[in-house]
Amino acid sequence: MTTSSGRSAAIIGAGQTGVSAALGLLDKGFDVTVYSNLDQQQLRDGIPASGTALILGAAQRAEESLGLNTYLATAPLSTGESVRVVDAGAEAIAFDGWFDGFRGIAVDTRLKTDDRLTLFQQRGGRFVVQPVDPEGLDTIAAKADLTLVATGRGGLSSLFPVNPARTAYDKPQRSLLAFTVTGLPHGPEVFAHRSTAGGAHNALTVVADQGEVFWGPYLHKDAGPTWAFLGWARPGSDWERRFATVTSAESALTVATDLHRDYIDWDLPEVTELRVIDEDPHSWLTGAVTQLVRSGVGHTAGGHPVAALGDTAVAFDPIAGQGAQGGLIQAAALVHRAGAHDGPFDTAWLTAAFEEFYDHRARAAQQVTRLFLADPELAAYGSLFFAAASGSSRFASKLLGLLDDPRPFESVTSEATAKQLIADFAGEPTDELLARFVPAGRFQRSGLALSAV
Numbered sequence: 001m002t003t004s005s006g007r008s009a010a011i012i013g014a015g016q017t018g019v020s021a022a023l024g025l026l027d028k029g030f031d032v033t034v035y036s037n038l039d040q041q042q043l044r045d046g047i048p049a050s051g052t053a054l055i056l057g058a059a060q061r062a063e064e065s066l067g068l069n070t071y072l073a074t075a076p077l078s079t080g081e082s083v084r085v086v087d088a089g090a091e092a093i094a095f096d097g098w099f100d101g102f103r104g105i106a107v108d109t110r111l112k113t114d115d116r117l118t119l120f121q122q123r124g125g126r127f128v129v130q131p132v133d134p135e136g137l138d139t140i141a142a143k144a145d146l147t148l149v150a151t152g153r154g155g156l157s158s159l160f161p162v163n164p165a166r167t168a169y170d171k172p173q174r175s176l177l178a179f180t181v182t183g184l185p186h187g188p189e190v191f192a193h194r195s196t197a198g199g200a201h202n203a204l205t206v207v208a209d210q211g212e213v214f215w216g217p218y219l220h221k222d223a224g225p226t227w228a229f230l231g232w233a234r235p236g237s238d239w240e241r242r243f244a245t246v247t248s249a250e251s252a253l254t255v256a257t258d259l260h261r262d263y264i265d266w267d268l269p270e271v272t273e274l275r276v277i278d279e280d281p282h283s284w285l286t287g288a289v290t291q292l293v294r295s296g297v298g299h300t301a302g303g304h305p306v307a308a309l310g311d312t313a314v315a316f317d318p319i320a321g322q323g324a325q326g327g328l329i330q331a332a333a334l335v336h337r338a339g340a341h342d343g344p345f346d347t348a349w350l351t352a353a354f355e356e357f358y359d360h361r362a363r364a365a366q367q368v369t370r371l372f373l374a375d376p377e378l379a380a381y382g383s384l385f386f387a388a389a390s391g392s393s394r395f396a397s398k399l400l401g402l403l404d405d406p407r408p409f410e411s412v413t414s415e416a417t418a419k420q421l422i423a424d425f426a427g428e429p430t431d432e433l434l435a436r437f438v439p440a441g442r443f444q445r446s447g448l449a450l451s452a453v
């Protein structure tokens with residue numbers, strides 16, 4: 001049961017962060033209006049998903065805490081991740097880690113948005129199709145008790161200045177290619193050469209001078225259980241040149257298939273099974289993200305404080321899957337805090353809410369993303385982590401746990417503290433663990449032959 005608190009909230013942007021917060025605030029008794037530049041049909045069928053949006057334990061609990069559907073019953077789940085690293089042309093590192101205490105789930109952001117928007121309106125929320133500019137935001141914020149800006153990385157984000165002390169990069173570290181495809185099951189027979197879990201483990205491959213490739217189970221809005229591909233290309237690489245040629249779902253799959261033939265042939269039989277999703281011309285995207293942290297609170301021309309939510313506040317390169325997770329965690333915390341608050345949602349209140357999110361999640365999530373990006377500033381110790389994971393399944397599991405809860409990585413600022421965390425995670429001395437490291441030599445190749453059956 002919801003009771004009216006007599007308070008109003010305005011949310012600009014109907015991505016998954018905005019609509020999740022909107023439903024939550026509605027349940028807390030707020031009178032909520034969502035403003036969107038696109039109508040519901042366009043949000044579902046007229047745009048690509050804003051990312052793969054694989055989410056793990058804490059982000060799923062955040063959704064549950066708002067009473068939202070997590071799709072755990074309908075989506076193909078992942079229970080771990082197999083990692084392979086090619087370094088200087090050599091097949092160097094291979095490990096297969098299991099998620100400890102959570103499962104991964106990647107649901108089409110357009111499906112989540114559509115479902116949640118429908119529920120929001122059924123429960124009495126107001127949905128207004130209107131692109132909001134800074135002037136319009138001033139008018140909206142003057143009337144609402146609480147105004148949240150969730151317009152993604154573009155939109156109204158420039159209202160929130162970048163915080164240079166919290167931001168490591170001034171440009172994207174990778175070019176991205178993402179798409180969704182069908183035709184491959186999720187059973188133990190696929191990717192069996194990488195993991196006994198087969199298709200229940202995400203597959204990440206790092207080719208040191210080119211970039212990274214990820215395959216993972218996905219719930220597509222039309223085609224249901226499918227596969228998501230994510231590719232990262234380093235600046236100036238052959239992969240970057242290939243990604244730049246993609247103009248359609250078909251060409252995305254062709255580029256990825258050729259890339260596997262030339263660089264990652266051990267997974268090629270899986271990739272050749274895949275087909276584009278005919279009913280969705282927007283099943284692909286290319287682009288790049290500058291990872292950054294903005295000020296969590298901005299002010300309109302009339303001086304009204306407004307809060308940034310999701311990608312508008314903090315943007316991540318997707319290599320460690322932190323963007324959607326962070327947005328949902330931030331939205332849930334803000335909704336619960338607002339529900340328990342009696343006073344005005346002034347600058348001090350909004351700032352405190354953002355700082356808590358930054359302290360408890362975003363700062364560590366930015367650092368873990370830098371680790372997975374092989375940031376040169378972390379190079380002295382960053383490379384130890386994958387080597388250690390190949391020698392200890394316990395450590396591999398804990399390393400993947402940083403994608404769910406990145407906070408333990410905050411203790412790592414030097415080679416000595418990196419080795420301390422490795423020892424803590426592995427439950428044995430780091431040097432002994434690293435001494436066991438032997439290069440993979442030659443990765444096992446896929447023996448998949450589905451089409452032949």
Ligand SMILES: Cc1cc2nc3c(=O)[nH]c(=O)nc-3n(C[C@H](O)[C@H](O)[C@H](O)COP(=O)(O)OP(=O)(O)OC[C@H]3O[C@@H](n4cnc5c(N)ncnc54)[C@H](O)[C@@H]3O)c2cc1C
Nearest residue numbers: 013015017037051052053054132152155310311323324325
């Ligand atoms: C390739 C890729 C892969 C990713 N993979 C992962 C992953 O595996 N795990 C993970 O956690 N994260 C991942 N992310 C990040 C994740 O997808 C995003 O963090 C998340 O989807 C952002 O949601 P959002 O609601 O904050 O923003 P958006 O989804 O961008 O929503 C913003 C909405 O605001 C609307 N809007 C914009 N301007 C206006 C305006 N002026 N007025 C009204 N409305 C406006 C837009 O139309 C849009 O609907 C990935 C990102 C990318 C690019």
